[in-house]
């Protein structure tokens with residue numbers, strides 16, 4: 223992408239007109255769905271590829287890497303024009319965890335090879351972080367990567383790896399130096415998943431789905447150019463990646479699974495209470511009002527955090543988003559169950575409302591555990607936002623080789 227043309231500065235109005243004209247010429251509204259929404263994946267990918275090639279997918283990014291070097295405000299104009307006609311594919315410079323991490327910390331060779339295909343959805347990824355003995359204490363990873371000539375050889379085990387069964391690459395956290403304290407001996411790789419040394423075993427979840435897996439490495443190979451940052455800098459690369467993951471998790475989560483449409487445009491909890499004939503119950507009314515207020519407040523806080531970030535200042539409110547969303551999802555599921563009363567004990571396709579309530583109750587743990595548990599989020603807020611003393615960590619300054627395994 224080095225021969226990319228420079229893009230002249232534009233006024234907001236010119237930019238708005240350019241996006242609208244491009245959408246008018248290219249978007250016919252026929253592409254539905256996307257990674258989460260079903261639909262025709264081939265048509266969806268073909269559309270996203272078009273958006274990437276036209277440089278609308280990541281307009282905040284540099285021109286050399288698929289972007290237009292736009293300010294956050296101008297990129298929002300692009301996003302609004304896409305939203306107006308319901309076209310997907312833009313805003314990946316805010317939401318695409320893998321591509322953003324690669325852009326920030328990858329080698330040029332790896333960026334040239336993978337950023338385009340990641341943006342276009344042609345290759346899929348997973349997160350190879352957690353291990354049986356290293357979840358909240360992620361710096362305790364014991365999967366090892368040893369440099370042999372122009373590649374690393376990886377041995378060890380990961381767990382809770384979402385989408386590992388289909389992923390082409392995984393962002394891998396592995397130990398490359400055992401003689402330094404735990405945070406300093408970790409490196410961060412893009413590991414090719416489709417190889418003999420990688421074995422993926424599915425796990426069954428509490429929701430009866432099977433999105434995550436155990437992953438075993440036996441002499442798996444990762445080229446040295448797939449290292450992000452320097453050897454031993456993996457912890458700081460991880461912080462870049464985690465910030466993207468948590469900000470996305472703070473904005474939303476999966477909705478009901480039944481696919482039964484809500485009858486009206488009303489708030490779903492109000493519609494449910496009306497349908498169940500419980501809308502005049504004063505206690506339920508208070509519960510519903512509280513959940514809706516939490517949701518609105520969280521949306522406003524998230525918008526405030528983004529405005530702070532756009533002005534170049536970090537925002538303490540950003541750390542609250544994921545924790546807040548986790549509490550909202552648990553509370554919303556509890557209120558759904560309360561509205562249905564004993565009816566929530568039913569299951570099966572003929573009881574879609576009960577199925578939804580039960581699914582949402584169980585799935586709320588996705589946000590309160592994945593990407594860092596609520597307790598860990600509280601520790602982060604306590605230490606980094608409120609300035610409370612740090613948790614004691616006895617193994618922080620000890621060479622990792624001498625740290626006792628759990």
Ligand SMILES: Cc1cc2nc3c(=O)[nH]c(=O)nc-3n(C[C@H](O)[C@H](O)[C@H](O)COP(=O)(O)OP(=O)(O)OC[C@H]3O[C@@H](n4cnc5c(N)ncnc54)[C@H](O)[C@@H]3O)c2cc1C
Pocket residue numbers: 348349350351352353354356357358359381382383384385434587588591592593594595596597598601613
């Ligand atoms: C839906 C889902 C998807 C996931 N996807 C992935 C993935 O794709 N890739 C991946 O690598 N991982 C993934 N994970 C794993 C997830 O990141 C870990 O489960 C999480 O970090 C917690 O680690 P753990 O399960 O080992 O729990 P532990 O760390 O063993 O924690 C157990 C309990 O102790 C508490 N605790 C631990 N330490 C402290 C502390 N210092 N202070 C206070 N309380 C503490 C925790 O909050 C928790 O309640 C996923 C998890 C879920 C639920």
